[in-house]
Amino acid sequence: MDMNTIEAVVPTTDPAQWRDGDAWLAGGTVLFSYGSTVLKRLLDLGQANWPAVTVTDQGIELAATCTVAELYALPLSAETADREWPGLALVRPCCDSFVASFKIWNMSTVGGNICTGLPAGPMTSLCAGLDGIATILSPDGTSRTVPVADVVIGDMQTVLAPGELLRSIHLPDPALSARVAFRRLSLSNLGRSGVLLIGRLDPDGGLVITVTASTKRPVQLRFPAGQVPDAGTLADAVGNSIPWPLYHDDIHGLPAWRRDMTFKLAEEIRAELLGESMTVSGDFWPPHATSPQPSAQPSTQQKEARNGN
C-alpha cells in the first residue's frame, strides 16, 4: 500500500545514515504490506549490489538482500552442484512454507523475513535450523555476529537495535553437511505454518532439532554425539525446553495443538534421522519437486487428487 508519510527514498547501505523515522527497504514486501503512518524515509538497499549467494568451503554466505526466488534456485545451481551438502534439501521446503505466493519471492528477501521476526518466518526456520550466523552492522560503524536462532526473540521482536542492518547470514559447512529432516503443519492447505521443525544429524553424530512457528521464537534442542535421545528423552527435552507461555497463540493455531504437534513432529524427525521409522505428518517432506498436497499423502492419492482441484 502507499506509504504517504514517506518523504524520501535514500539509496544507501551505510547504517551511519540512519536516523529516527527511517526504515531499511529490502524487498519492500513487508513494509508496503503493513504500511506505516510514522516513517519518513526509506533507506533503499536496492542498489547495494551485494552478491546474493557466495559459496566457499566454509559454507554459504547469503546476503540479506538475497531474494527468496534466488534462494529457491540455489539447490539446483552450478555453484552448489559439486558440494556434498544434504542440508540444501531444506531450502525448497522452507521456501514453500511461505504463505506468500512465488510471485512475492521475486521481491522479498531472506534478511527481510528474518528481521520481520514472525514466529512462522520460514527463512528464520531455515537459517536457524542450519545454525546460520547473522552479521549485523551498526550505525556506529561496528558490526557483530549473532546466531539466527537468537535474532528473533519474540513475536515480531528481534535483537536488532534501531538503525542496525542485517548484512548477511553464514550457513556453516558442517550444518550443510548434515542429514536433515523437515516437518510442517498448517491449519489450511499450503497455508501459514502453525508448527515447523527442522532436524539435523551432524557429521559428528550430534542431533539438533530446531522448533519454529509453534513457538514465539526459535528453540533449539542440541544432543551431542553419543547422547542422541530415545523417544522418551526427546519428549522430556521438548517439555523442559519449551515452557507453556513460549507456545505462540494466534489465529494460525491454538497453543495446545501447537504444543502437541511439536512433540509429535520432533519425534517423527528423531525417528527418521536415526533410521528407526519414517512417518511424515504435514507437507513438503520428503522433498520432491513441489508438493501440491499437504500432509501424509498415501502415495496412491495421485490417482485421484480431488482436493485443491
Added chain:
Amino acid sequence: MAIEINGAASQATPRPGQCLRTFLREEGNFGVKKGCDGGDCGACTVHVDGTPVHSCIYPAVRAEGKAVTTIEGLGSADGLHPVQEQFLEGQGFQCGFCTAGMMMTAATFDDEQRANLPRNLKGNLCRCTGYRSIADAVCGHGGDHQHDAGADVSGAQPPAAAGNPTVEATPGQLGDNVPAPAGQAIVTGTARYTLDVPSEQLPGLLHMKLLRSPHAHARIVSIDKAPALAVPGVVAVFTHEDAPRLLFSTAQHENFADDPDDTRVLDNVVRFIGQRVAAVVAESVGAAEAGARALAVQYEVLEPVFTPQEAILPGAPAIHGEKDGEASRISRPLQNVVAEVHAELGSVADGFAAADFIHEHTYQTQRVQHVAMETHASIAWLDEDGRLVIRSSTQVPFLVKRTLSRVFNLPPETIRVVAGRVGGGFGGKQEVLTEDLVALAALALRRPVQLEFTRTEQFTATTTRHPFTIHLKAGANRDGYLTALQLNVLTNTGAYGNHAPGVMFHGCGESLAVYKCVNKKVDAHAVYTNTVPAGAFRGYGLSQMIFAIESAIDELAVGIGMDPLEFRLKNMVRPGDHMLSTTPEPEEDVHYGSYGLDQCVALVRDALDRGKERYRAAGLDDLGPDWVIGEGSALSMIDTVPPRGHFAHTRVSLEADGRFAVDVGTAEFGNGTTTVHAQLAATALATAASKVTVRQSDTDLVEHDTGAFGSAGTVVAGKATLGAALELATRIQTVAASLTGAALTDCRLVDGAVQCGDRTVALKDIVDAARLQGVRLATDGNWGGTPRSVAFNVHGFRVAVNTGTGELRILQSVQAADAGVVVNPRQCRGQIEGGIAQALGAVLYEEVKVDDAGRVTTDILRQYHIPSFADVPRSEVYFATTNDSTGPLGAKSMSESPFNPVAPALANAIRNATGIRFGELPIARDKIYLALRDRTTAPV
C-alpha cells in the same frame, strides 16, 4: 529514468512511498486492481521486466528504468493473449475483479506450473467462483460443456446425466450456456468498476478519509478540527455537528421500516471500535490521512458490553437506551433487544414426552466477513444540473437513492445513483456505508469527493454475518418421526441493528419449515453489543440455523439408529404439506411452484454411493492407521424471493439497428443476472442473447428496482424482463401483421425478422413501419416479487480426518440443487461452486475475532484466511429436473442457497468419521485434533 508501461515511457514520476499499483492506476491502467493492498490477493499482479509481482507491495521507485506490463498490455495487436482467450472461452470469472491478476499470473506459467495450480495460484484469491472454472480456464479446458457437471471427476458422471436438462437448448436462449456479456471487457481489463473513472472526467476530485473510534462505547465531548484544517491540502472536516440529525439504518430494504432507525451519518456517541467519528476531505489521500491523524477528539468513555449473553442481563449498559423504541422500531432499547420472536406450534412438551430420543446441544456460529474483492467505495459529485450523482459499489442503487433522499431531505429527482461493475457483494453491499458521507461532503463543497475503504476498514468497520448462539432441543420417536423441535436463539447484531430483525426472522423461517413436525417452539432475540455491526450476508440467517438444525437431524437419526438421509426423507416437507415455522398458518404467498427436494436427496445419495465405490475400486479407501473416514449430508430450503415485496421494473425495446435493448435496475457483481436477462429476453423474442444489449444499475434508467439481494435477480427482475419482452414480441408481430396483411396468429418472430406466412419482414423494416404508425417498440415490465416459490439444495461430503494432527481432507463434495428450469447451467453451476467454496471458508477457517476490548484483531487477509485454490475441492454439481410455476420460464433462485447446507453436511461427515459432534464454527484442524485427544484421554 522513466517507467515504461505497456511499451510506452511514462511521463510521470512516482512519489517516494508510492506503491506501483497506485502509480499504474494514476496512469490510467484501471485493469490493475486494488483488492487487499497488502500483497495477499494478487488482483494487482503485473509483470516487471517479465517477472510477475504484486504491484501493491512493489515500491514504485523500483520500477524506474524498467518495463511494466499490465493486463492492458498482455494481448498483442493481433488480439488476445492465449490465457485471455481461455478465460473468455471457459468463463473463468464471476465478478471479474480478480481476473486480471489471475491471468497475469497464469500467463507466466509453463506446463510444470500449470500442473500444480494449488501452489502456483495460491497467491490469487477469488471469492466468487470456487476456482473450478479458473482451473479449467488456466489449463484451457474451458469450452461450453452443457452437461459437464461432475464430468471431470472420473467415473462421477451419473447415469444419463440425471437431473440435467436433456433437451438441447436453442443457442443464446433458455438453457444455453451463454457467456457473460461483459466477458470481453473483463478479460481485457477494461470493465469499469466503481473507482475506475479517468481523472479527466472528475476534475477537482477530493479524497475522504475517516477518523474512527478507538473506544467501544463513548460519548464525543469535543472535536478540534483546527489541527486537521491546518494540514496542507485538507479542505474540510465533517463531524456529528455537520451531519443530519435523522436516524436511519444502513441496511437497505424495499421497506425502510424493516430495519430499526438507530444510526446517524455521524453520531456524537460511538458504539464500537471503528465507528466513524469524523470525515476529513483533502486534495489527496495522503493529506486526508494526515488530517485525520491530526484531529483532536475528547471522549467520555462509557461502559461497553461485548457479548449478547451479557447484553441482555439486567444492568447491562443500554447501547441505544436513549432511543424511543417505538419510533426507532427497536423492540426493547433498555434491554438491548432489537427484535424478538416467541412462538409455539403444538406443544413441545407433549412432543418431548412422545420422543424416544432427545438431542439437546448449544450450537454457535461465528462472525464471518464477506471479503468481496472490491472494497466499499463511492464517488459523489454534482452534475451540470446540480443533481447529486453517486457512483457506488452497491447491490441496491435505487434504495441508496431513497435513503439519501430521506437522510438529506432531498427530492428524489435531485439524486442519481449508478453502479459500475461491482467487484463482489454477497450481501455486504446491501448497505449504505460510504454513500452518505460522500454525499454530505459533495453537497457542502460542490466538488467531487471519493471515499474508498481499506481492506482493514472492511474487516473492522463494515459488517459481518450475524453470530448465532442456538440452544436446540429436538426429539424423535423410534418410527423415525420428529416429535418436537425447540430453539432458543440469540443473535449478535453488534452496535447497530441493520438487518437484525430480517436475519433473525428469516433464519427461523425455512430452516424449520422444511420439516414436518407438529410441535415447534422458537424464542429468538437479536441483541446489540459494542462490536462491529452484523449485516446481510448470503443466506441471511438461514445458514446459521440450518447448521444447528441439520446437525440435530443427524444426531436424532443416529440416536434412533436410522440412516440420516432416510430420516430426512421421512420428515421433510412434500408438496401439499404446509411449510410452517413460527406461525400456525403458512405464508400465504409461498407455494410449491415446483418441488425437487426428493430428487436432490436421491442425486446426492447416489453420488456419494458412487464415490465410495470409486475409492474402494481404486484401493484408496484405506488411508492408513491415522485416518478415519466418514460421510454426511444436509438439506436446505429457501423461499425464492424475500417477503413483503421485492420490485423490479424493466424496459425492453427494439433499436433502430434491429438489436434489442433491455434496461434493468439490478447491478451486476458476478451474480450473472445480466446474462439471464439477455437470455430470457432472447427466448421471448426468438433471438440470441448476443443480440440483446443489457443496460443496468442506473436510477435514471428505469422507475425502480429493489435491488440484487435475496436471490431476486432471476426470479423478480428476470420475470419483469420476460413480461416486457413477451409484450414487445406481440407488438412487433402486430406491426408485422399490419404491414403484410397476414393474420396476427400467422406472424411469428424468427431471428432478426418476423415470418408472416410466406413473407419475411426484417426487424429494421418493422422499426421503420412502427415509426410511421406511431407505435412505440418499447415495453415495460414490472414484477412485485409475489407469489413466491421454494428452492432446495442438498450437500454431501466424504471426508478423512487424521486423528494424529486433526487434518481434514475432503474426499468427495457433491451438491444437488433444485433451481427449477436452469436458465444458464454453466453459470448456475458457478454460483453453486462459489457458494460451496465460500461456505467451506466459513466452516474451516474464517472468523472475525474480537478481543476482550471489543477490537477486531483479524484485520488483514493474512489473519483472516479465505479459501485459496489449494483449499477448495472440485465439487460434483447436479440439478433436479423441475419446472416452476411462478418463476420466469420455470426458473428459481440459486445464489444464496448453495451456501446453506455445506456447514452441517461437513460437520455431519466429521461426526460420522470421528464420533464427535462439532457444534461450533469454524471447525479448524487444531480444534478437531484437540477434541479427538480429549475424548481419548477422558475416562470412558
